[in-house]
Amino acid sequence: MMVVSGPTSVSRRYHGHAAGKVILLGEHAVVYGSPALVIGLDRGASAEVQLSEVTELVLGDSRHLLEPEPSAEEALPARAFRALLQLFSAPKLTARATLALPAGAGLGASAAIGVALARAITELSTARGLAVPSVASAALTWENVFHGNASGVDTAAAEQGGCLWFRRGQAPERLAPGRPLTLLIAQVEQGASTRRMVEGVATQRAAQPARVDGLLADIAALVERARVCLLAGEHGELGQLMSRNHHLLAELGVSTPALDRAVSVAEQAGALGAKLTGAGGGGCVVALVDGARRETVREAWRSISLSCWPAPD
């Protein structure tokens, strides 16, 4: 009898994918329990895992070999991967992750990688009959190594995609916009560390609690109103709320001159509204446009050398 050998369990590869995200309104305030509106992007991250002689994470061009015991110098991705793996009882494995998003630009790259890895390891573990944690909790554990105090909005959007109403500690609610949204995203400059930006707001809040809590409450009120506009398809008002959200974020100290300029260039070119998205300190701006103004806004951004693309594409 001839035996034709198929792929063995050693060589089999398991895959996971996840979305990037753009926060429409509510970043930073969401860390303190206010709601946020977030939209998953079609671009995101992919991961592939297979059993191996060692445990390692290959992220693009960088390879992180996990020693049995962590060293004090262990790089952040290796620490995050170690924390994620501790929730599984998976055997040694090699994981490779690739990104189709700019990293560190407020588009949820690290959360997308965390969700893609958690999904791929879940597939491998399930095939071996091993218990698995929820993808959400595994990805949040990964994300917290990078961000320290992640609200979970990025990992929720990375896992679920679509348009979500998110509040920390609660199950995200899927929303159906009353009319399709036309969004444009411009990459303005390299983003700052989310951890540093979130800590910066916390430091200000400790120094000036009334002022910062007032700004956070104002942002929360905009997000509540934006939900109504989104569901009703009232894009004119939704855009205005986004622009007001940008100005409150600037008062919180998380905008930059380049982000402010990208916002006002979009507004002058006829965007319904625009704001920074994500932690700020750099990164991206998102604009809401009506179809007729799409090319005008793109052209205005191109004229100041910003690359931009439509979302959720």
Ligand code: PMV
């Ligand atoms: O990691 P970023 O840049 O996409 O920002 C996430 C949004 C924050 O509200 C600033 C942080 C959080 O965990 O919600």
